[in-house]
Amino acid sequence: MSSTLPSNLHKEILITGFGGQGIVLAGQIVGKASSLLDHNESTLTQSYGPESRGGYCSAQVIISEKTIHYPYVRHPDILVCMSQGGFDKYGASIKADGTLILDQDLVKVEEVKCGDIFAIPATRIAEELGRKMMANIVMLGFFTAITGAVSLEATRATVADSVPKGTEALNLSAFNKGYDFGLATLKGRRKKAAGKKGVGA
Amino acid sequence: MDKLKIVLFMCNWGPHAAYQALQDSGADIPAEVRMIRIPCTGRMSKALLFRAFEMGADGVALVGCEPGTCRYGSGTAVAEGNVEDTRGILDLLGLGGDRLRLAMFLPEESQPLLAFLQDFYKVIETIGKSPVSIPPREAPPAVTREMVSQLLTTHDIYACQDCGKCSSACPVTLAGKPFSPRAMANAIIGGSVAAPEVVNDVWSCLTCGLCYDRCPSAVDFPDFIRDMRHIQKVCGRTGHEAHGGFFQSLMRTMTSPDLKIRHWQWLPEDIQTDPQSKTLFFGGCAPYFDTYFKSHLGVQTSGILVDSLRLLNFFDIYPAILSGERCCGHDLLWSGDQENFRRLAQLNVEAIEAAGVEEVVTACPECYRTLSHDYPEQGIELKFKVTHIYDLAEREIDKGAIGFEKLDRNLTFQDPCRLSRLEGRPDLPRKLLHRLQPESFTEMKDRGISALCCGNCAWTGCDSYTKTLQVKRLRQARETGSNMLVTACPKCQIHLRCAMEDPFLGDEIKMEIMDLTTVLAKTIRWE
Ligand code: SF4
Ligand code: SF4
Ligand code: SF4
Numbered sequence: 198m199s200s201t202l203p204s205n206l207h208k209e210i211l212i213t214g215f216g217g218q219g220i221v222l223a224g225q226i227v228g229k230a231s232s233l234l235d236h237n238e239s240t241l242t243q244s245y246g247p248e249s250r251g252g253y254c255s256a257q258v259i260i261s262e263k264t265i266h267y268p269y270v271r272h273p274d275i276l277v278c279m280s281q282g283g284f285d286k287y288g289a290s291i292k293a294d295g296t297l298i299l300d301q302d303l304v305k306v307e308e309v310k311c312g313d314i315f316a317i318p319a320t321r322i323a324e325e326l327g328r329k330m331m332a333n334i335v336m337l338g339f340f341t342a343i344t345g346a347v348s349l350e351a352t353r354a355t356v357a358d359s360v361p362k363g364t365e366a367l368n369l370s371a372f373n374k375g376y377d378f379g380l381a382t383l384k385g386r387r388k389k390a391a392g393k394k395g396v397g398a
Numbered sequence: 399m400d401k402l403k404i405v406l407f408m409c410n411w412g413p414h415a416a417y418q419a420l421q422d423s424g425a426d427i428p429a430e431v432r433m434i435r436i437p438c439t440g441r442m443s444k445a446l447l448f449r450a451f452e453m454g455a456d457g458v459a460l461v462g463c464e465p466g467t468c469r470y471g472s473g474t475a476v477a478e479g480n481v482e483d484t485r486g487i488l489d490l491l492g493l494g495g496d497r498l499r500l501a502m503f504l505p506e507e508s509q510p511l512l513a514f515l516q517d518f519y520k521v522i523e524t525i526g527k528s529p530v531s532i533p534p535r536e537a538p539p540a541v542t543r544e545m546v547s548q549l550l551t552t553h554d555i556y557a558c559q560d561c562g563k564c565s566s567a568c569p570v571t572l573a574g575k576p577f578s579p580r581a582m583a584n585a586i587i588g589g590s591v592a593a594p595e596v597v598n599d600v601w602s603c604l605t606c607g608l609c610y611d612r613c614p615s616a617v618d619f620p621d622f623i624r625d626m627r628h629i630q631k632v633c634g635r636t637g638h639e640a641h642g643g644f645f646q647s648l649m650r651t652m653t654s655p656d657l658k659i660r661h662w663q664w665l666p667e668d669i670q671t672d673p674q675s676k677t678l679f680f681g682g683c684a685p686y687f688d689t690y691f692k693s694h695l696g697v698q699t700s701g702i703l704v705d706s707l708r709l710l711n712f713f714d715i716y717p718a719i720l721s722g723e724r725c726c727g728h729d730l731l732w733s734g735d736q737e738n739f740r741r742l743a744q745l746n747v748e749a750i751e752a753a754g755v756e757e758v759v760t761a762c763p764e765c766y767r768t769l770s771h772d773y774p775e776q777g778i779e780l781k782f783k784v785t786h787i788y789d790l791a792e793r794e795i796d797k798g799a800i801g802f803e804k805l806d807r808n809l810t811f812q813d814p815c816r817l818s819r820l821e822g823r824p825d826l827p828r829k830l831l832h833r834l835q836p837e838s839f840t841e842m843k844d845r846g847i848s849a850l851c852c853g854n855c856a857w858t859g860c861d862s863y864t865k866t867l868q869v870k871r872l873r874q875a876r877e878t879g880s881n882m883l884v885t886a887c888p889k890c891q892i893h894l895r896c897a898m899e900d901p902f903l904g905d906e907i908k909m910e911i912m913d914l915t916t917v918l919a920k921t922i923r924w925e
Contacts, residue, residue, distance in 0.1 A: 317798070378798035378799065380797070381794075381798045382798060384714070389924050394924055395712070395920075395922060396705070396709060396711070396919045
């Protein structure tokens with residue numbers, strides 16, 4: 198499958214969660230995939246909040262066709278939240294037409310002004326696959342399918358390259374699971390928009 | 399062109415007098431018509447009517463008495479039902495229902511009878527010769543000691559330790575029948591293959607496989623029985639077919655290569671299929687079952703095929719279907735007719751491969767087992783893979799964004815022996831069952847790999863003991879407190895519904911039945 202990236206690509210992405218979830222690694226993979234394989238520019242900044250301030254950590258990634266002059270993300274186009282703390286802190290910063298992506302079992306959203314919300318039980322899926330710590334990779338697969346900001350091939354290849362040796366196959370299956378979930382989610386929305394919820398005419 | 403063969407089944411009473419009058423006056427009865435006297439049109443079962451076509455008849459006329467003049471009261475009404483259903487079967491087979499006609503005459507109506515016969519002859523002449531051609535059977539050899547001992551060795555029946563675990567699990571034995579797989583095996587080892595009790599036992603087994611599951615020596619009774627039946631058949635013995643052997647006769651007829659079968663002509667229009675697809679949906683014989691049982695059980699097993707296709711469409715899969723699809727042959731194989739089984743298998747595989755198909759999807763556990771397991775085992779290689787629709791559905795649903803609407807029923811589940819036991823996959827339907835949103839789901843006492851049979855396999859050996867077994871099974875289902883029995887095989891549904899018709903037990907064993915595929919299709923939703 199070859200995916201086509203949007204032209205005039207410029208996406209400011211904020212990935213948040215708590216320490217140990219592999220948030221920064223996820224940010225690195227997005228950035229690397231976009232710059233090294235999709236041939237764009239990218240920047241990554243990371244920040245950790247101490248436990249006393251809610252235990253969040255975040256990765257700010259910008260990917261763009263043009264040179265990036267300012268590496269900090271104030272108002273993300275895409276906000277990925279893998280913890281409630283991360284959402285509580287950054288939820289309000291999302292752009293009005295931005296895309297919010299959640300781990301549905303870990304984050305409850307009251308009200309937020311944004312373009313669209315997509316949710317996946319990434320941690321649960323990772324647990325079912327046998328390793329909770331792969332939740333970030335499941336999320337990456339979902340992110341790739343939903344946003345199309347990075348190409349499938351580039352992200353897959355970067356995942357294989359970035360995870361510990363010997364765990365590539367397992368991580369790729371986690372990635373695929375998330376990706377399939379993303380495709381299914383989009384398909385479900387299309388069907389519903391066409392007025393087709395269930396089986397039949 | 400060969401001469402046409404037109405069979406006239408003529409009731410002894412009313413119309414025969416008219417026929418005799420024609421003969422006496424030397425009337426111009428078409429020479430192709432061969433008359434067979436019968437005691438009453440009501441005695442001509444669907445099996446007998448159809449048998450004439452299996453044997454190469456080009457047309458069959460059933461001629462009886464006007465309603466009200468039937469000597470036995472209900473004969474004509476019964477004949478009307480039988481003829482209508484058999485015509486439906488002939489239509490599905492592509493032979494054409496017009497080849498079978500029912501007519502009624504009073505004793506003095508010899509001229510109208512003559513007109514009828516001449517007209518029927520013209521009709522058959524227009525339709526032409528029947529494409530049914532079944533190779534003649536070779537003269538049966540006698541059962542030899544070698545044939546039997548070879549089977550005993552192949553299936554390692556000698557490994558039996560005489561522990562009796564099989565008999566204590568066998569549902570037929572437990573239904574009270576003087577039947578024991580162990581004793582039968584011993585008798586066959588002892589050399590009494592031809593003894594009436596042994597022959598009887600060979601046809602009584604349900605090939606359900608429960609004994610095999612329990613046997614510490616892994617003696618595979620179902621396979622052994624299957625091959626013992628083959629020996630019996632090769633040697634010219636008759637089996638204990640239910641429904642007068644109608645279904646076996648139907649399947650043998652389907653081995654005629656020139657039949658232009660119209661398996662899917664009834665399919666609703668909203669179903670989307672694609673002749674170019676590399677995925678083929680193999681439906682199975684449900685349309686024949688529904689036609690056969692229309693006026694009796696009112697079964698709707700074709701709904702399973704429709705719902706399977708709707709489910710595939712839901713997943714954006716638009717499969718090919720084979721208009722000339724034939725029976726997979728399961729019931730021929732399991733009732734001892736390996737020769738015709740292979741013919742069917744060959745024709746199916748050729749048609750599937752000619753359609754350029756890479757994957758065959760089926761919702762019938764028997765088709766699934768037969769295509770994926772028995773075809774290769776019986777020497778018919780496949781270039782395509784066979785997938786049960788539950789595997790496909792599970793895979794698609796597992797991708798996410800699909801959920802199920804609430805279902806206001808309390809469910810229990812009847813395992814299909816071919817999938818749950820013979821293929822060892824009781825978990826597969828359960829994965830899907832657990833995704834559903836019913837009020838409750840309660841397993842029966844005997845379930846999964848230990849489940850009780852629905853009471854029949856391969857339309858063979860249906861009797862009062864298997865009926866007892868079915869009643870026991872339905873009581874188990876009711877004991878769960880559920881109000882819907884979910885099935886996963888069209889035949890479980892047919893046989894269990896049949897048992898529910900019992901007039902004496904009435905509502906005690908009645909229960910709503912729905913196939914799992916239908917439940918899935920009814921409640922699946924994009925989320
Ligand atoms: S369970 Fe097996 S070993 Fe035991 S009596 Fe039956 S066939 Fe023989
Ligand atoms: S296969 Fe089933 S019916 Fe046949 S002997 Fe074994 S348990 Fe009894
Ligand atoms: S249980 Fe009923 S439907 Fe099944 S074989 Fe016996 S008579 Fe026929």
